[in-house]
């Protein structure tokens with residue numbers, strides 16, 4: 400097994416450059432470079448580092464961690480050098496000169512941790528997420544995923560207990576019907592938890608990709624003014640000339656720690672003869688398909704008929720899970736609005752003065768929370784869905800033996816979540832290639 404090394408800290412120059420070395424050569428490398436025989440495990444110590452010509456490379460701090468209680472499970476050494484490009488290049492060259500020591504590939508440290516049973520696949524995926532997290536929500540979701548593996552182990556244990564009880568019922572059951580009901584109740588509890596986890600996973604996926612919020616409405620209703628209020632910036636041009644926004648304009652805001660792409664679309668007129676305007680309208684409609692939240696802006700000057708056809712665009716184009724809010728803008732004019740449909744959330748604003756915009760922001764926060772709920776435990780929804788189907792079948796069936804067989808299949812799925820199951824090298828390549836070098 401070769402020993403690997405990498406610069407594990409960020410871009411240079413920086414205050415400190417951290418090199419991580421993992422593998423059987425870690426201690427010999429540390430001894431040779433420092434010209435020191437004795438290294439107390441886990442003790443960070445000051446040392447000079449020398450190249451093979453006995454010339455000094457740098458003054459540094461270094462530490463040795465003996466395996467298997469390390470991140471990779473192998474002997475590991477870490478070097479904290481001055482963070483200049485020249486120092487890092489020289490040090491990397493010196494490390495490469497050792498026999499059986501080479502530069503690590505992307506994610507290779509984590510890959511070794513996985514192969515040495517230090518991390519479950521779910522934890523690896525969580526770590527991948529954590530490294531790439533940009534918002535608070537993404538960071539928390541990543542930890543949820545790392546913890547998810549642990550929760551799966553607990554669920555597995557519970558299911559095994561139920562299975563054991565069922566075997567007893569099959570062999571020695573006296574009040575079979577009653578005992579079966581009890582087992583079904585226990586399975587239902589687990590099933591509910593799994594279904595909550597599936598929703599949480601879907602939400603975390605949404606949070607990870609970011610949400611699309613689309614402002615939609617007739618020209619001059621105040622879409623650009625509302626976008627500017629939500630973005631706290633003059634992103635879009637606001638003017639009294641209808642049709643000012645001719646193409647979709649996207650800006651990014653964070654709502655509840657979720658990155659949201661806020662899109663201002665061209666004002667919708669259903670009888671436009673202007674080719675550019677028609678194209679703008681076509682693009683605006685297309686935006687509805689990918690929207691997670693659609694904010695329909697209506698003002699008192701909107702005709703009832705126009706408003707109805709805007710709402711029917713939304714119903715026709717939106718996907719089943721997207722949410723809709725109607726914003727009655729220009730409340731300052733004190734004029735009546737077209738009728739709004741029942742059951743849809745309505746917020747009133749006076750967008751040129753920011754009046755009502757806090758309320759709109761609060762409504763958006765609630766929707767974002769609903770679409771991306773906070774989750775303590777996250778696990779891959781695909782396997783959870785299969786597991787949930789099996790458990791649903793087991794709850795519905797009246798025969799203890801058939802119930803057992805569904806629970807056993809569910810246990811297999813949970814096993815894949817906890818132990819990684821049959822994971823091909825291709826799958827691993829795909830996961831670890833997303834990691835940075837040095838992780």
Ligand SMILES: Nc1nc2c(ncn2[C@@H]2O[C@H](COP(=O)(O)OP(=O)(O)OP(=O)(O)O)[C@@H](O)[C@H]2O)c(=O)[nH]1
Nearest residue numbers: 619620621622623624639642643644666729749750
């Ligand atoms: N009185 C009043 N005027 C508003 C309000 N919101 C926006 N306006 C004005 O309405 C006009 C149109 O506003 P925009 O925000 O450009 O409207 P839009 O829907 O983006 O317009 P298009 O680009 O044509 O689609 C501008 O003159 C704004 O100053 C409001 O709440 N009250």
